[in-house]
Amino acid sequence: MSEKTRAEQLAIFGGTPAFSEADSLHVGRPNVGDTKRLLDRIAGAIEQRRLTNDGPFVRELERRLTEILDVPYCVAVGSGTLGLQVAARSLGLQGEVIVPSLTFVATAHALEWMGIRPVFGDVDPDSLGLDPRAAMKLVTARTSAILGVHLWGRPCRVEELQSVAADRGLRLLLDAAHAFACTRGAVPIARFGDATVFSFHATKIVNAFEGGAIATRDAELAARARLVRNFGFAGYDEVVCLGINGKMSEASAAMALTSLESLDEFLAANRRNYDVYREALAGLPGVGLLAPGTGDGWNHHYVALEIDPPVAGLDRDHVLSVLWAERIFARRYFHPGCHRMEPYASREPDAGRRLPVTERVLARVLLLPTGTAVRSRDAAAVAAIVRTAVVHASAVRTRLAAARSDAAPETPAPPST
Ligand code: T4K
Secondary structure (H helix, E strand, O other), X not given: XXXXXXXXXXXXXXXXXXXXXXXXXXXXXXXXXXXXXXXXXXHHHHHHOOOOOOOHXXXXXXXXXXXXXXXXXXXXXXXXXXXXXXXXXXXXXXXXXXXXXXXXXXXXXXXXXXXXXXXXXXXXXXXXXXXHHHHHHOOOOOEEEEEEEXXXXXXXOHHHHHHHHHHHOOEEEEEOOOOOOOEEOOEEHHHOOOEEEEEOOXXXXXXXXXXXXXXXXXXXXXXXXXXXXXXXXXXXXXXXXXXXXOOOOHHHHHHHHHHHHOHHHHHHHHHHHHHHHHHHHOOOXXXXXXXXXXXXXXXXXXXXXXXXXXXHOOOHHHHHHHHHHOOEEOEOOOOOOHXXXXXXXXXXXXXXXXXXXXXXXXXXXXXXXXXXXXXXXXXXXXXXXXXXXXXXXXXXXXXXXXXXXXXXXXXXXXXXX
């Protein structure tokens, strides 16, 4: 595949799409480690007839996670969403919780589902995490916690959020769904707040098919989370609190353990792709890649491209349309923002007014494919297409104008594997 450098090579002008349907690029293709190891583990679980309920793979995974995350307690759960809910219940959260709107909707939904109202605060323009000053202003008598998100693996201003929470007698819960293997400065990301929740969804750097974990330094909280995860059972016949089925299965734990064994390979692939994108897009006016925070350790798992329309001559959705025509399914994560999704939009239609940074980011960012399914030359081809589109911005705008609508692009068909 030769890189597209001329406007007429772009698929929007009738050129052949850069990728075939079978080879199309997606944000979130799973990283898969050693399939044989995985299948052997699953075969072992089946042979032992031990399929779920705090089985040996789950326990082994929890042990591994405490080592990797450098926290004394990890509780494996069925998903990141369940992790947020089990943690919220175990922390006794109620009333209102302050959260960013610039996140996957699960962050807000997890709370709302429990009758806790997510109150959206703006993010700061550097970390893109919850702005501690904005959070402070939103505290009311009903607030029980702050829920910070390490968006795209870049740590939020967690020390300041910790201070706000301590000042106001609030809990601090952290959503680290994107931030496995990340650090704040030299400090492992899970060592902040009351608890940190990870997702091991198939699209994450480490995956368990579906899964998640609650990491904490608080022994009592961990013990409570174990009860809540298992319907509140403290013994065969004894239920001591309200609980739910938040458990991780042995098959999921087997996948997570196998995935962890290849973590270095996954990190290296992400790093390699990021470097290709960064070098290939360097100097392109109005186009920038979000970089890791100074001194922070990053997993490079979400590659966010920011388009400044007046400078680039194109807006984010122009670039998205160009890429989709090439079968490069970049994503507008997390457009249009939780505050513009239901049930939140109807409840507070004007929330956007106090979220100017959030709204600006949501209008300008798209996520590029990466991970082990994306080769260096694929990333180079993607970057070349972005460059060619921006260089020929005026022609691209004219070409797309007729077809353009405000509606979101159609969802691509799932990749065939
Ligand atoms: N907090 C934050 C900040 C989160 O981002 C998430 C989840 C959560 C909490 C909740 O954690 P979980 O409860 O999910 O563990 C995906 C994921 O479903 C979701 O886990 C993730 N964040 C979010 C960022 O992305 P979608 O709806 O965008 O995924 P989908 O189905 O469009 O898949 C993305 C791409 O990946 C597709 O183009 C195809 C590819 N793919 C996907 C899957 C599942 C594959 O190639 N194979 C696959 O098996 O939400």
